[in-house]
Amino acid sequence: MKGFFTKEQTQSITRPDGKTYSCASCGIYRNSNTPKMKAYGKFKKGILNIGTAPESIDDQVGKPFQGEAGRLIGQELEQLGVNLFEDCLNTNAVNCLPIGEEGVSRPPTGYEISCCRRSVDTLINDREPRVIILYGAAAIRSVLGTRWIKERDLNNVDLWRGFIIPDRTYNAWVCPVFDPAFLLEKDGHPEMMAIWRQDLKRAIDMEGVPLPKVEDERKQIIVTDDVEGVLTKIVEDCQGATQKHLIAFDIETSGLKPYDRRVHQIACISFCYEKGKAYCIPGPKNKHERALLRKVLSNPEIGKIAANMKFEDTWMKVLTHINVQSWAWDTMQAAHVLDNRPGITGLKFQSFVQFGLVGYESNINAYLKGPDSNTPNRISEVLDSATLRRELMVYCGIDSLMTYQLALLQMKQIGGDNKWQIN
């Protein structure tokens, strides 16, 4: 039985698993000269720098960013016309010096970061920075850790660095970059330094740039069982145009591979062909609905967009015998063309780093994972419950909406001739 609320609505930012994360339970303040170090800087340009933890020298002086890593940041920011202590506010993911068994400083643990998250969260909410620069994995974990559910991603700075995230929670540009301590360890490796400088510049350039205004994506999804109405409207809207229309579509299915047709099904399909609106309808149930769907998907005048088009193409072919015509864009491939780092091409990741939308899958995710690629997932349970079914269709609709928005952004970034009509 599904409850009243979505998982997202019941989560806590400061106490993600309900446990107490406090200075008392963390305890590292007891060994610090400057426990619970205060953020420091005049903050004239509204830039918040979040490092890992105080260095020994910071602990002695009582201010963050006094050590070698702080100096490196200061020098680089100076080149960009920003003074570290005049224009920025500076703090760390952990505000006490973590000391290891041999009495030397060590990186903070995940637990210590969680214990200190409340102070970081409070600082951001109180001071309302316009740009937040996250130096390294600890800062990434502190600021993004309660929202990005893939735990292993949080230790991977290389995955996040360089993205300028329009963070809706903090209403600020969140910019992860390498930890300067890591660069110092590498003796200022020239390529890494170049990447770091470039990332820092991109972050600083966002100062004064307003965050894009967004409307709640859920409200942009039209969920309906009127399969005929929606498919007919799409064909009508896309016909007779001088240029080919682009349409993003997405399906929710009972598994990863469709080849066992006895057990698999397409639960719903969503379409987006203009900004701010997406439709989601149930998967086709009869010949008539399949014929209408074919009119859209096999129509060479309508360019198709998907996030991982191989998936949509295969499922359509195997389960509905529809050959999707006129594939125009795959956001996964385009994301790879634009940036060939592994692990960044998925729609959820891209939605977060490009548009600041995160966690919209959390209510439905558990039902979409099967034990293996051939065995059905739990989507049938979803379809048995009116509330969950609607939730699935909204989720599917947001997928299309984000796929469309992402494709348009990527087209702009990649450039070239545009033969598509974009609404």
Place this chain on the structure above:
Amino acid sequence: MKIEKAKLINALEIVKPGLASKEMIEQSTSFAFMGGRVVTYNDEISISHPVEDMDITGAVKADELYKLLGKLKTKTIQLVIKNNEIRLKSGKALAGITLQEEIQLPLEELGDFGEWVPVPALLMEALHFCMFSASVDMTKPVLTCVHVSDTGFVESCNNFRLTRYELGENSPVGDCLIPVSSVKNLVKYSITHIAAGQGWMHFKSKDDTIFSCRVFEDKYPDVSGLLKVKGTEFTFPENVMGVLDKASIFSKRDQFLDETVQISILANELKVRSEDIVGWFEEKIEIEYEGDDITFAINPTFLKDVLVKKAPCLLSKDKLKFKGKNWSHVVALKY
């Protein structure tokens, strides 16, 4: 110094809920005596209570002190501090327990208490009533709290049932989310005043006990829409109270808030069932009912409380709602 044993035991019992089960934090399994009060702190709650005639400063292992006091025969005990020990003399018995003179409890975590204001008249009753509906599932942290709304009501929800209790006046300390694990201890005290701290809420009783508990700094989901239930009225038979008494024998759990009995409303019969690791109980009662079969789980203590209040019950397709004078309780049937 001479101490009245019963008074000291009473003070220790009052602050005992603030002890930690394991000493993850220094002295969190000790009673700390300071400034004429005994204090406990376990990082989730902290309780302090005056101890008359005990002018000592230091922390004593709680378990040993409490057990020893319970076994001493005399009404008064002689108490002496000597060689880092607290020595207790009762008749011919003499005992020494290590006294850590330096208080290491992180009481600075409690921060500034803010201003004490009188607690709303119905707040404690509301907290008691609502705690049964809060969740114990830590994967939904916000629902493990009881929500005191700044607009004058208390509510809780475990995602399948929810309770709202109108206070009839606004909360003087704003909106707050108190963990139900703290509420179940808090409701045992006669609270008269409340103060809002930073990340903590403080309560004072008429006996000058101060109960401080951490609060969640999150937003509680809006449950208003869920309280709207349209349906047919259902009356529980009077003899269901006796059946619930029997059923609650087999509904026991480690935490009383986890106890449930299963109620099934079937064609012309109401079935009450409970089970635990020891055994199970089931009893059917004849009723006049011709609607859809309905089954739900509910805390038996809470249900009895609701039935005593003779609140009308509404049944819809997916919800059941009890509506009292200033409270509502909704149970999800099929969602």
